[in-house]
Amino acid sequence: MGSERLPLRQIGIYHNLPDFDPSLKGLTAIITGANGISGFHTMRALLDAPDRWSKIYALSRRPPPEQMMGLLTAEQRSRVEHVACDFLESGEKIAQALKGANVSATHVFFYSYLQPKPPPGAPIWSNADELVKVNSALLSNFLDALPQADIKPSRFLLQTGAKNYGVHIGRIRTPSCESDPQPKHLEPNFYYPQEELLFKYCKDNDVNWNVVMPAWIIGPTNNAQMNALHPFAIYAAVQAYKGEPIAFGGDWQAWQGLSFHSTARMTGYLSEWAVLEDKCKDQRFNAIDGSPFSWDRFYHELTRWFGVDQGVTAPPEDDSKYQEMTGRAGKDTPMGYGPPTKMRASFTLSGWARQEENQKAWKELMSQSDGKLTHNPFTDIEANFSCGDAAWTTAMLSVNKARLLGFAGFVDTMEAVFEMYREMEDLGMVPAMKVDKPKAHI
Numbered sequence: 001m002g003s004e005r006l007p008l009r010q011i012g013i014y015h016n017l018p019d020f021d022p023s024l025k026g027l028t029a030i031i032t033g034a035n036g037i038s039g040f041h042t043m044r045a046l047l048d049a050p051d052r053w054s055k056i057y058a059l060s061r062r063p064p065p066e067q068m069m070g071l072l073t074a075e076q077r078s079r080v081e082h083v084a085c086d087f088l089e090s091g092e093k094i095a096q097a098l099k100g101a102n103v104s105a106t107h108v109f110f111y112s113y114l115q116p117k118p119p120p121g122a123p124i125w126s127n128a129d130e131l132v133k134v135n136s137a138l139l140s141n142f143l144d145a146l147p148q149a150d151i152k153p154s155r156f157l158l159q160t161g162a163k164n165y166g167v168h169i170g171r172i173r174t175p176s177c178e179s180d181p182q183p184k185h186l187e188p189n190f191y192y193p194q195e196e197l198l199f200k201y202c203k204d205n206d207v208n209w210n211v212v213m214p215a216w217i218i219g220p221t222n223n224a225q226m227n228a229l230h231p232f233a234i235y236a237a238v239q240a241y242k243g244e245p246i247a248f249g250g251d252w253q254a255w256q257g258l259s260f261h262s263t264a265r266m267t268g269y270l271s272e273w274a275v276l277e278d279k280c281k282d283q284r285f286n287a288i289d290g291s292p293f294s295w296d297r298f299y300h301e302l303t304r305w306f307g308v309d310q311g312v313t314a315p316p317e318d319d320s321k322y323q324e325m326t327g328r329a330g331k332d333t334p335m336g337y338g339p340p341t342k343m344r345a346s347f348t349l350s351g352w353a354r355q356e357e358n359q360k361a362w363k364e365l366m367s368q369s370d371g372k373l374t375h376n377p378f379t380d381i382e383a384n385f386s387c388g389d390a391a392w393t394t395a396m397l398s399v400n401k402a403r404l405l406g407f408a409g410f411v412d413t414m415e416a417v418f419e420m421y422r423e424m425e426d427l428g429m430v431p432a433m434k435v436d437k438p439k440a441h442i
Helices: 037-047 074-078 091-100 128-148 191-205 230-242 252-256 264-276 295-306 349-353 356-367 377-390 400-404 413-426
Strands: 009-011 014-017 027-032 053-060 080-084 107-110 155-159 208-214 216-218 261-263 283-287 323-326 342-345
Touching: 014 264, 027 037, 037 053, 037 264, 074 080, 080 091, 091 128, 107 128, 107 264, 128 191, 155 191, 155 264, 191 208, 208 264, 216 264, 216 413, 230 295, 230 349, 230 356, 230 377, 230 413, 252 295, 261 264, 261 413, 264 283, 283 400, 295 413, 349 356, 349 377, 356 377
Parallel strands: 027 053, 027 107, 053 080, 107 155, 155 208, 208 283, 216 261
Antiparallel strands: 009 014, 323 342
């Protein structure tokens, strides 16, 4: 029986979640990259159904940090077993690790990812060939290991993302739909060879697949390099400490334009739904919260959350204050025609983070926190602030396909960001906020 025949669930701030027949129980899952933002929060989503998911094998080189596991209940932790695997090793070695731990799985969720550093001064994701090489190897080696370990899941889910549509290259169709052609001819992208590897494995082994594609991902982890909204908490907390306002680096169009984000836990609920619904087999799905988000409203919430008494400085109206970065044009864009996209910035978070006074202020916040604030993002500015600078580049992902097939899950992105920062307090990543709850978009 499909989930559409059953009442919807609500778990905290997450609304209209699907449920499944009680007879569907005792499932086991492999989640790779379980110490990362997407893998960990998909694990949380599955753990919310204890009868349905009896065991989760968390595969990664290192176990999820103790602080992150502390976000789970004792009962949830009891159903998680970490298995140390390095997916850059051969399939044979990975299979040995799986056999040694007696791993079995009805479902596999693949989130493993490595981000090689681009050349100094080059933008994030500019080293496309290296990204393809290393991330294709991660999946290829793991897929080789599964038959050798006698593991045959009923469904294998791979998460990619909005770069599937080429949003980082230039102008794309909007909203982006799962049926849109992939711009494989424009630039190497590891999503495409990963899909080819997955499709071949599934065909050869009679396994069904899903691909899920989120936008900018929201969720607390100890390693926040891929979390585009984490740097804004750092920025707001330091500016509040210095008694200075916060300013948005983009222009007015970006300031008041709508963004759409993907809370990792909500994407986890969608991923669970996709792999358990027979009608969803062998399908791709976009994943967003379903909640419009603007930098205008977000910045005004940041002033409340972190006590920025000096408020918000609006973007400059003088065009000379901006540096302009342009994308490709015409046939060199994913859309295939049209003028180049333009992104204008009056300052960057990375540049702000390089200022000695801001690094000094953060160290003072750490020293005044009684040991609660332990993470120093300024030790690797490029890694911890670059995604924040790229977050103004947004993709409008259509979720019509998931809605038409019955997924109604929703979370207010503003509430999700607040929940992320609150849990990041527990992880020692951000200072304590000054308010108890956010203002939802209602």
